[in-house]
Amino acid sequence: MKKKTIYSIITLATLAFGTFSILLSPTASAVSSNVTNVTKNTGSEHTPTYKTASIKSFKIIRTNKPLKIYQKASTKSNVMDSIKNGQGVVVLKKYSNGWSKISLQFNAGFIQTKYLSSVKTNRKTNFAMNTQKTYSYYSPENKGSGFKTYYKATFKHLYAANKTLTNFWYFNSEPDAIGRMEFETSKGLYVGYKDIGIATLAIEYPVKRNNSWKGLDGQILKIVETNKVVKTKAGIYKNVVVVKEGKGKNYSYYAPQIGLIKQIFNGRTINELTSIK
Structure with missing residues (x-):
């Protein structure tokens, strides 16, 4: 994982885990898969296989x-x-x-x-990614670039090549992978990138429409939808929370018990979920 500039919804983020604390870099690699377009059950119930990153450290x-x-x-x-x-x-x-x-x-x-x-553990509906699963994403903006349009994200407790990197999501977006951390607390979902190391609120809890807060660089993040239906290559998700960042058409979409399913930058989709296995 090399150090790199991450594109955030607002600016060239320092660790998009920097600014669009939520935003993935528009780089990617991966594994495409055929996905049936079905409505997903995204209620608040927990499942035995659902687990989020430990907040102990x-x-x-x-x-x-x-x-x-x-x-x-x-x-x-x-x-x-x-x-x-x-x-x-x-x-x-x-x-x-x-x-x-x-x-x-x-x-x-x-x-x-x-x-x-x-910090205290979140006891209500989760919007963090399930560390027991592998997520696959599609980045249409990568077409024609040196980066691939499909990539996977898997959770790692420790990165063998660098032991200062613990409990993060490894986005296998070759040729330059990304380390994205998520920590879900009673105050909200915190997100950051390992090339910076600082996490900020991606979603403030309790989830309420029009709630707003400041991002890493002082930009305003705001919850604009709390029960949106969103279609991705992985299916149709209900009760999706939509967070807007800054003044432009920059949005992140989070499904309950699933996590990040889609992001839009300057009005254009930069990544969307294709499957979870």
């Missing part, structure tokens, strides 16, 4: 001003990045000296532990 930042992330466990060390109140990180290790090591930019950074807050 996921922490939320609590600070009154942007917080610096350092290269070493010292305020005299080089600053790698900064993070704002309400954004999230993955903690790799907590030290007794008041510092915590976090996953950042395909590497690790350090942040003062006193600014980290634990």
Whole structure:
């Protein structure tokens, strides 16, 4: 997985897990499959095979001003990045000296532990992807490019080639794969990309139409639909939540007990679900 620029709905995102905290990069590879176009049962009931990513190591930042992330466990060390109140990180290790090591930019950074807050599990309808399944997506915008139009997403607890990368979705979008993290809390679904390491709200809970919040770069995200019927190559989904980002025609579609099923950027579909196995 190489570091790369990810296209977010609003801007060239830093880790689309950056901005369209929800947005996938319009790159892809994969495996096409024949899918019957049937209506999916997307109610709030849970199934034995449904599981979301563990939030045990996921922490939320609590600070009154942007917080610096350092290269070493010292305020005299080089600053790698900064993070704002309400954004999230993955903690790799907590030290007794008041510092915590976090996953950042395909590497690790350090942040003062006193600014980290634990999160509670979501007990209602889930909108995160099922870590027990393999998702396949289609990206029509990749036609004619060096990237393929079909690709798979599988969940990994640990990336063998880089042990700072834990609990993330591996989008096999060759020639440049993407690491996308999702953490579902009682406050909402947080999303980010591993080449940045910072997660922001993709959907705020409880889900209510017209609820709005700020994204990674200050853009406004807003829930514009809560019970939309959406057709994809994988089928027809009901009770879909639609999140708009910024001022343009940029949307992400989430089906309950399924997760991300479609994204639109500047009014054009950049990816949609083709199958779940």
